[in-house]
Amino acid sequence: MEIRAHxxxxxxxxxxxxxxxxxxxxxxxxxxxxxEVRERGELVVGVKTDFPPFGSISADxxxxxxxxxxxxxxxxxxFDDENAVEFVSVTSxxxxxxxxxxxxxxxxxxxxxxxxxxxxxxxxxPYFLSGSLLLVPEDSEISGVDELNGKTxxxxxxxxxxAFVEERAPDANRVxxxxxxxxxxALKTGRADxxxxxxxxxxxxxxxxxxxxxxxxxxxxxxYGIAVRQGDDEFSAWMDEQFDKMRADGSFDALxxxxxxxxxxxxxxPDSAEQG
Amino acid sequence: MNFSWxxxxxxxxxxxxxxxxxxxxxxxxxxxxxxxGMVAAVMSQVRHVIPRTVVRIYVEMFRNTPLLIQLFIFxxxxxxxxxxxxxxxxxxxxxxxxxxxYNIEIFRSGLEAVPKGQHEAARATGLSPLxxxxxxxxxxxxRISFPALGNNLVSLIKNSSLVSAIGxxxxxxxxxxxxxxxxxxxxxxxxxxxxxxxxxxxxxRVLGVVEKRIFARNT
Numbered sequence: 452m453e454i455r456a457h458x459x460x461x462x463x464x465x466x467x468x469x470x471x472x473x474x475x476x477x478x479x480x481x482x483x484x485x486x487e488v489r490e491r492g493e494l495v496v497g498v499k500t501d502f503p504p505f506g507s508i509s510a511d512x513x514x515x516x517x518x519x520x521x522x523x524x525x526x527x528x529x530f531d532d533e534n535a536v537e538f539v540s541v542t543s544x545x546x547x548x549x550x551x552x553x554x555x556x557x558x559x560x561x562x563x564x565x566x567x568x569x570x571x572x573x574x575x576x577p578y579f580l581s582g583s584l585l586l587v588p589e590d591s592e593i594s595g596v597d598e599l600n601g602k603t604x605x606x607x608x609x610x611x612x613x614a615f616v617e618e619r620a621p622d623a624n625r626v627x628x629x630x631x632x633x634x635x636x637a638l639k640t641g642r643a644d645x646x647x648x649x650x651x652x653x654x655x656x657x658x659x660x661x662x663x664x665x666x667x668x669x670x671x672x673x674x675y676g677i678a679v680r681q682g683d684d685e686f687s688a689w690m691d692e693q694f695d696k697m698r699a700d701g702s703f704d705a706l707x708x709x710x711x712x713x714x715x716x717x718x719x720x721p722d723s724a725e726q727g
Numbered sequence: 728m729n730f731s732w733x734x735x736x737x738x739x740x741x742x743x744x745x746x747x748x749x750x751x752x753x754x755x756x757x758x759x760x761x762x763x764g765m766v767a768a769v770m771s772q773v774r775h776v777i778p779r780t781v782v783r784i785y786v787e788m789f790r791n792t793p794l795l796i797q798l799f800i801f802x803x804x805x806x807x808x809x810x811x812x813x814x815x816x817x818x819x820x821x822x823x824x825x826x827x828x829y830n831i832e833i834f835r836s837g838l839e840a841v842p843k844g845q846h847e848a849a850r851a852t853g854l855s856p857l858x859x860x861x862x863x864x865x866x867x868x869x870r871i872s873f874p875a876l877g878n879n880l881v882s883l884i885k886n887s888s889l890v891s892a893i894g895x896x897x898x899x900x901x902x903x904x905x906x907x908x909x910x911x912x913x914x915x916x917x918x919x920x921x922x923x924x925x926x927x928x929x930x931x932r933v934l935g936v937v938e939k940r941i942f943a944r945n946t
Contacts, residue, residue, distance in 0.1 A: 664910070
């Protein structure tokens with residue numbers, strides 16, 4: 452009895468190891484997603500649902516935001532129907548796995564272009580430039596990222612700020628959450644002394660929460676891009692074309708004004724984003 | 728994209744670090760949940776209606792609500808009314824209370840499974856009601872319920888992954904953290920799965936050994 456139970460356990464481990472080994476031999480087929488999307492008649496986009504004004508959920512349950520409107524614009528360009536698009540909720544952490552496992556065609560989720568990410572996905576040209584900002588309680592004395600040593604700092608798991616804070620305040624205690632709403636809650640309940648994230652989301656959250664305030668100058672400005680699977684060059688080129696068209700006919704500026712009008716003075720200007 | 732053994736190798740030290748916390752949290756929570764479960768199960772057998780009702784309400788509250796919500800109440804909710812525990816205590820508390828609710832039911836059925844005659848015979852020898860409980864009924868009930876605790880331990884270890892949501896750096900948190908940075912989801916989660924299997928099999932084995940040690944002399 453004893454011996455048999457033992458071999459069963461070992462058998463399970465061998466089986467698991469076998470699965471891992473077997474999967475190392477499988478490679479997915481190369482993608483032509485743009486063609487696939489055209490045949491399907493619908494674009495499937497990964498967007499944030501907790502990151503206003505880029506992607507959030509409205510009171511009546513609709514996806515709204517800058518990224519969402521871009522998705523509608525792309526659907527209109529593809530199928531002449533701005534509603535031929537399905538939005539899938541993603542987070543900073545899971546959006547690349549969602550793309551890699553073909554659950555979505557593209558990521559339009561306020562995604563910063565970094566070297567590490569560019570190794571596993573391809574990006575469109577930049578469409579926004581975002582720095583990082585601190586959000587602190589209204590009565591806090593923290594005024595910059597250099598003062599975070601020894602403090603508890605809320606971070607979004609998988610965001611670029613994880614590395615920034617580690618670099619600039621190595622003695623800060625970083626607490627990582629999956630969603631913006633949880634990080635804000637941590638700040639409000641005294642779980643964290645500060646929350647560091649993209650300037651745009653910090654400014655928007657601060658607008659809605661008078662008990663919190665943004666502090667410091669935006670640091671480490673980095674561009675946002677739309678991510679496609681590696682090898683989907685045609686798709687990213689198509690998107691760059693759309694951006695050119697939208698900038699030429701003024702619809703890009705209109706979107707900018709619609710979503711960032713209230714806080715644009717605190718943002719890094721869009722002209723610099725165009726230079727990429 | 729190919730399978731990368733390097734990703735597994737590089738992720739392993741951090742994953743093991745997370746696994747240690749998973750083991751610690753699971754073991755401590757189980758220990759506390761066993762003690763709490765026993766005490767509450769005995770309380771549920773008392774003739775007086777108040778302790779019985781209190782235990783009933785507790786069991787139904789904790790068994791019929793999601794553990795994640797309980798975690799959020801301890802972590803985000805309590806500070807709002809002025810009570811703030813560290814993340815570790817919040818996680819431990821939620822896991823303990825949740826698991827204890829299940830343990831109570833196990834111990835309760837164990838207590839009820841001891842034949843009535845045992846109680847009557849013990850009383851007839853002149854033992855007090857308390858002595859009957861401590862020396863006759865509870866030891867037998869424990870032996871009956873012990874095997875069922877193994878299932879609860881397995882659930883507890885798996886449930887402990889939820890504390891990653893409040894920033895506790897256990898195995899699931901580490902797996903998320905690493906794969907969010909190197910995007911090697913399959914390798915990293917696959918390794919985490921194997922580690923969980925090893926943890927569950929080892930800890931249930933430990934429980935089995937404990938069971939044998941405790942009850943060997945009586946069998």
